[in-house]
Amino acid sequence: MSEELINVSDLNQYAYCSRRYWYLHFYDTQGRNYERIEGKTKHENQSKRGNWLNELYLESARLGLKGKIDVLELENERIVPIERKRAESGQYYRSDEVQLAGYCLLLEEHVGEPIREGAVYLYETDQRMHIPITEDHREAVREQVEAMQSMATDSVPPFTDNPKKCEACSAREYCMPAETARLEPEKARGTGWEDVI
Numbered sequence: 001m002s003e004e005l006i007n008v009s010d011l012n013q014y015a016y017c018s019r020r021y022w023y024l025h026f027y028d029t030q031g032r033n034y035e036r037i038e039g040k041t042k043h044e045n046q047s048k049r050g051n052w053l054n055e056l057y058l059e060s061a062r063l064g065l066k067g068k069i070d071v072l073e074l075e076n077e078r079i080v081p082i083e084r085k086r087a088e089s090g091q092y093y094r095s096d097e098v099q100l101a102g103y104c105l106l107l108e109e110h111v112g113e114p115i116r117e118g119a120v121y122l123y124e125t126d127q128r129m130h131i132p133i134t135e136d137h138r139e140a141v142r143e144q145v146e147a148m149q150s151m152a153t154d155s156v157p158p159f160t161d162n163p164k165k166c167e168a169c170s171a172r173e174y175c176m177p178a179e180t181a182r183l184e185p186e187k188a189r190g191t192g193w194e195d196v197i
């Protein structure tokens with residue numbers, strides 16, 4: 001297995017679609033990735049706000065993870081990591097929960113005590129949602145780290161099971177699910193694109 005440390009923010013990309021992560025990781029898509037650039041700018045603009053501890057970088061060879069926690073807040077003696085999101089839908093997703101769980105695992109190793117809760121802050125609605133971090137989240141992080149470390153340049157994952165995700169995916173111009181499903185249907189077999197075209 002590779003010794004590469006997985007960036008916690010990439011847990012989110014992989015949970016959204018493993019193929020998307022493959023493109024972002026092994027393909028040079030960064031120059032055109034609007035969502036990532038936009039997200040970075042908003043993070044930079046808001047990183048100085050409030051009395052929180054901002055941008056704590058952590059890494060762990062044991063967990064196979066590295067990452068920068070946006071914001072840490074002390075709430076009633078509890079440390080709560082907060083991930084800020086740009087989400088026009090005003091919702092957060094399972095992939096955001098997995099990302100938050102990755103930060104919690106790094107943080108609890110760092111401080112030596114369990115971190116059982118994190119929060120997602122949504123810019124669009126100015127809302128903070130508290131999310132309990134369960135064993136299911138922890139297991140998802142462990143499984144994903146193992147799967148991501150095993151990925152290879154010459155082995156692109158299948159299309160997503162949910163073609164709706166492709167509508168907003170910045171890797172779509174490289175991935176071309178609709179075109180592939182139409183021209184090479186055998187490559188879409190067993191995925192969400194099998195019956196779409």
Ligand code: SF4
Nearest residue numbers: 017020160166169175
């Ligand atoms: S376009 Fe769809 S299948 Fe392709 S990487 Fe994006 S989400 Fe995954």
